[in-house]
Amino acid sequence: MVVEVKNLSKSFGNHIVLDNISLKISEGENFVIFGRSGTGKSVLLKCIVRLLLPDSGEIFIDGQNILNLSEKELNKIRKYIGFVFQSSALYDSMTVKENLEFPLIRNFEFTAEERENKIRSVLEKVDLAGAINKMPAELSGGMKKRIGLARSIITEPKLILYDEPTTGLDPITTKEISHLIVELQKDLNVTAIVVTHDLVCAHIVANHAIVLKDGKIRYEGALGKLTSTDDEFLNDFFDNEYFEDKNGRK
Numbered sequence: 383m384v385v386e387v388k389n390l391s392k393s394f395g396n397h398i399v400l401d402n403i404s405l406k407i408s409e410g411e412n413f414v415i416f417g418r419s420g421t422g423k424s425v426l427l428k429c430i431v432r433l434l435l436p437d438s439g440e441i442f443i444d445g446q447n448i449l450n451l452s453e454k455e456l457n458k459i460r461k462y463i464g465f466v467f468q469s470s471a472l473y474d475s476m477t478v479k480e481n482l483e484f485p486l487i488r489n490f491e492f493t494a495e496e497r498e499n500k501i502r503s504v505l506e507k508v509d510l511a512g513a514i515n516k517m518p519a520e521l522s523g524g525m526k527k528r529i530g531l532a533r534s535i536i537t538e539p540k541l542i543l544y545d546e547p548t549t550g551l552d553p554i555t556t557k558e559i560s561h562l563i564v565e566l567q568k569d570l571n572v573t574a575i576v577v578t579h580d581l582v583c584a585h586i587v588a589n590h591a592i593v594l595k596d597g598k599i600r601y602e603g604a605l606g607k608l609t610s611t612d613d614e615f616l617n618d619f620f621d622n623e624y625f626e627d628k629n630g631r632k
């Protein structure tokens with residue numbers, strides 16, 4: 383899916399969070415969004431799928447302005463969109479299996495056997511096959527995160543929005559999840575928007591990156607370009623000087 387955002391603005395009261403943002407994400411791209419805490423990354427993702435309504439601007443998904451669609455028309459598009467929430471947003475009263483089954487039952491007409499196969503396959507992908515009958519309360523934070531991710535990819539979406547998919551995960555799981563994002567892109571030509579603070583994840587997945595600052599896109603380009611500049615903010619943000627020191631290059 384192709385995503386195009388034009389002149390998007392969003393405020394809460396008199397607090398301007400997004401200030402005239404425009405961006406275009408091509409099909410099959412892994413588009414990474416950076417920015418300090420509170421700069422509006424999650425708000426931007428939520429606007430893109432109309433979980434939040436912007437104050438002004440336009441959002442096109444595969445050429446359709448989703449702000450003009452009825453709920454019914456929007457739901458048709460949402461069927462092909464996965465959203466990995468920053469908090470895993472699992473249903474506490476449902477088992478892992480029921481949580482994963484939920485989007486399959488709500489939006490599709492699979493048989494029980496097809497659903498079971500999909501659940502097992504997606505749990506293997508996130509390395510949690512043994513957790514199928516557990517309740518969310520029995521899982522660690524990282525496990526919940528991976529189940530949240532499994533739930534978002536189980537319907538084989540064409541666009542996935544990942545809100546900090548690796549935050550709080552150990553370094554090895556971080557790499558596995560990041561490679562999974564790349565795998566989905568390569569195998570299924572999924573378009574991905576990835577909000578992350580995690581440079582390991584970004585280095586594995588990013589085709590293109592932007593940095594939000596004060597409501598605007600202040601930097602844009604390949605990750606390598608953003609992490610090797612003389613810009614003071616970017617050097618601070620990506621800890622470039624720290625890494626250079628460590629490598630003895632400064």
Ligand SMILES: Nc1ncnc2c1ncn2[C@@H]1O[C@H](COP(=O)(O)OP(=O)(O)OP(=O)(O)O)[C@@H](O)[C@H]1O
Nearest residue numbers: 394397399417418419420421422423424425426468
């Ligand atoms: N529903 C809301 N009502 C009022 N203010 C909100 C709402 N949602 C977000 N905000 C405000 O918008 C700003 C951006 O929030 P957002 O959650 O997008 O930040 P973020 O960049 O995702 O930060 P983090 O890296 O900590 O997740 C914050 O100041 C936040 O308080």
Ligand SMILES: [Mg+2]
Nearest residue numbers: 423424468545
């Ligand atoms: Mg956020």
